[in-house]
Amino acid sequence: MSARVELLAEQFESFEQQDHALRLGMWTFLASELLLFSGLFALYAAYRTMYGADFVAALKHNTIWYGTINTYILLTSSFTVALTVWAVRHGRIRLCAGLLAVTALQGFAFLVVKAIEYHHHIVDGALPGPMYHYAALPTLGANRFFTLYWISTGLHAFHVTAGIGVLLWMLARTLQGRYTRERHTYLEMGTLYWHLVDVIWIFLWPLLYLG
Amino acid sequence: MSMTKHMTAAGYVFTYVALMVLATATLLLARLEVPGDLAIAMGIAALKAGLVLWFFMHLYEQRFANRVVILVSIVLVVILVALTATDVASRHTFPPGVHPGASSPGGSAAH
Numbered sequence: 001m002s003a004r005v006e007l008l009a010e011q012f013e014s015f016e017q018q019d020h021a022l023r024l025g026m027w028t029f030l031a032s033e034l035l036l037f038s039g040l041f042a043l044y045a046a047y048r049t050m051y052g053a054d055f056v057a058a059l060k061h062n063t064i065w066y067g068t069i070n071t072y073i074l075l076t077s078s079f080t081v082a083l084t085v086w087a088v089r090h091g092r093i094r095l096c097a098g099l100l101a102v103t104a105l106q107g108f109a110f111l112v113v114k115a116i117e118y119h120h121h122i123v124d125g126a127l128p129g130p131m132y133h134y135a136a137l138p139t140l141g142a143n144r145f146f147t148l149y150w151i152s153t154g155l156h157a158f159h160v161t162a163g164i165g166v167l168l169w170m171l172a173r174t175l176q177g178r179y180t181r182e183r184h185t186y187l188e189m190g191t192l193y194w195h196l197v198d199v200i201w202i203f204l205w206p207l208l209y210l211g
Numbered sequence: 212m213s214m215t216k217h218m219t220a221a222g223y224v225f226t227y228v229a230l231m232v233l234a235t236a237t238l239l240l241a242r243l244e245v246p247g248d249l250a251i252a253m254g255i256a257a258l259k260a261g262l263v264l265w266f267f268m269h270l271y272e273q274r275f276a277n278r279v280v281i282l283v284s285i286v287l288v289v290i291l292v293a294l295t296a297t298d299v300a301s302r303h304t305f306p307p308g309v310h311p312g313a314s315s316p317g318g319s320a321a322h
Contacts, residue, residue, distance in 0.1 A: 020274075020276070020277070023273065023277045024276060024277055024280065027277055027280040027281055028280050030280075030281065031280050031281055031283070031284035032284075034281070034284050034285070034288060035284060035287065035288065038287075038288040038291055038292065039291075041288065041291075041292050042291050042292045042295040042296075043295075045292045045293075045295050045296035045299075046295045046296060046298075046299045048296075049296050049299045049300045050299055064238075064241070064242075068234075068238055071234055072231070072234065075227070075230045075231060075234060075259075076227075078227075078230075078263060078267055079223065079226075079227040079230075079267070081267075082218075082223050082226075082266075082267040082268075083220075083223055085218075085269070086218065086220055086223060089217065188269065191268075192268050195263055195264075195267050195268045198263055198267075199260045199263050199264065202256050202259045202260050202263070203253070203256050203260070205237075205256075206237060206241070206249065206252035206253060206255075206256055207249075207253075209241075210237065210238070210240075210241035210248070210249070210252055211241070211248065211249030211252055211253075
């Protein structure tokens, strides 16, 4: 028997049951990821309450276009990765592979923009914690803001990097013919991870660049 | 496969267009510096996240057992963030606007 055919694990009675368990497990994992980020959102809410004016002054320092370009990149990548599921459901495996590659490229583009932005922050001295020495904003509130900025965007960028890995792994499996019109639940679960990265950024964008 | 509801190509495109329009609206709102724009921006962000979850992440197609996990965690996140902020806002033990100097945040009176 070919190793490429997805088998029914022995603990399940049907593929339907196996898929349900897989989905429930994946959503539980995504919920735990959400709670990981929510600690940072709570810290943001607390520090913004404490240092409102300093926070706004600090976030005005962030270049709105870097955040905005990355927002449009991630929304578009979420669209292309959602379409991979549509493609595989219609048996269009090559289109699915192409969309996965395009999505991964957008992930790289996001990281490039982020790296350019980080470079500006490093040059300015807008660094986290005790490394902070940005002369234009010598406030504790600004220091708190940039500490949170680095931790949240850093954790997010780590997830983007992991997401690119997942996309490339799924691309390889797509090219091996492991996903078919009938069996592609693992592909669907992989795309959920990429969407989570998008959802987190949807909230980070207004909090770190706009508000 | 027992699933009957499937997202259509038009559904994905519509969701994408809605997300781009909402993102642009958020940007314009911030550029215009409308009062209360952060609250509006967070409301729009919640709507965008909802669109991604419901359509792109196919919760639309799922049974309730798969939807409830993320719904519960969203409720918990809202409680965590709201109570953390109200706790800080109502304590008056953290004087805002303390100015310890840019290079020595560790030695501040706010600690």
